[in-house]
Amino acid sequence: MNTPSSLEALIEALRCLPGVGPKSAQRMAYHLLQNDRAGAGRLADAMQRALVALRHCQRCNTLTEAEICSRCLSNRRDASQLCVVETPIDMNMMEQTHAYSGLYYVLMGRVSPLDGIGPGELHLDRLLARASDGVVREVIIATNFTNEGEATAHYLSEMLKSRGVSVSRIARGVPVGGELEYVDAGTLAQAFRERRPFAR
C-alpha cells in the first residue's frame, strides 16, 4: 500500500472510538483531512484538554473538573436519597425526568464477569462509604435491566442491606404508551407479578 504513515496512524487511532471499524475509520480520516481540517484540529485540542481537566468527583464518582462536582455541592438537592446508576449518561437521563431531586452515585460500569469486571473492579467500597455517611436514608438502584445490570443491582442490595442501609429498585413494567401486543413476554410477566393496587 502507498498510504502515508501519518495517515495510517490516524486511521488506526480512530478505531479506539466505539463502533468504529477499519472502513469507517478510513472514511473518517479522509473526510477530516479533505473537508474539515479545522474541525479535526478542534477535536484534537478538545480531547487533550478533556484528558487533562476531567477526573472523578470524590463524592459521586462522575466526571468533573473540580474535586467535588457542582451537583454534589448543591444545597437544593435532597441529600437523604442516593440514586446509583451505571454511567453519567444514565444520570443525565434521570435528571431529564425531573422526577428526582436527590444525589447520585455513578458506578462507571457494571458487574460483568465475562468482561472480567467483578465487584472489586467497580470499587464498591467507595459507594458503601458514601451510603453510610449518616445522611443517606435510602439508596435507589437504577442500574439497567440487562443481565449485568440486574446482577449488579442484586449484589449492591445484598451488600447495602447487610450494613443496615435501606435499598429500593426503580420499577420494571410496561413502558408508558406501550401496547401489550408489542411488549415482550418477560416484561409482561414482570408487570403482572409486580402489579400494584390502585390508589383510592
Next chain:
Amino acid sequence: MNTPSSLEALIEALRCLPGVGPKSAQRMAYHLLQNDRAGAGRLADAMQRALVALRHCQRCNTLTEAEICSRCLSNRRDASQLCVVETPIDMNMMEQTHAYSGLYYVLMGRVSPLDGIGPGELHLDRLLARASDGVVREVIIATNFTNEGEATAHYLSEMLKSRGVSVSRIARGVPVGGELEYVDAGTLAQAFRERRPFAR
C-alpha cells in the same frame, strides 16, 4: 446541565466526524474518558501529526507526506494512462483489483451543485494541465455512478475531449456474480444497451 465545559467541548468537537450525531458523540466521549484514555491520547496525537504532515501530491492530488507521492514517482507504472477518481479510497479500491497499472488523478470530490461544488471548486485546471503533459494518451474516468459522479464524468469528458485528449469511462453493467432477478431495472437497461460482441 451540570456537564463540565471541557467534556461539553469534546462532545461538540466529536460531531465533526461523519455520521456522528449528538447521542453517539456523547457515548464516544464517555467511553474514551472512562475506558480508553490511552487510546484518546494516541488519537489526539495522531490527528495533530496527520494535520501537519499530510498535503496534496503535486501530480495526482492525493494525500501524501512528500511533494510528489511514491506512486507518481514509481517507474513501474504506465504513465500513458491516467485514471480519474473521486477520492483516495476509490483509488485504493482500483489498486486492489490489480487490473490497472497506470497513474491516477484524485479529484477530492465531485461536481455537486446542491452542495455548492462546481467545476471551479474542484480545481479542474490542474487535472487539465496534468492530462496535457504530452505523456498521457488516455484518461479513464472512474467517478462513481451516482448522479453527481455521472455529471462530473460528463463534464470532464467534454472538457478533455475539447483539448484533444482521448477519454474513456469504466463499464457499467450487471455486477460479477449478480443475478438478473436482483439487479435494478436501470442497471439492467444499461447493461442491455451497452452489450458487447463475444470475443471470437
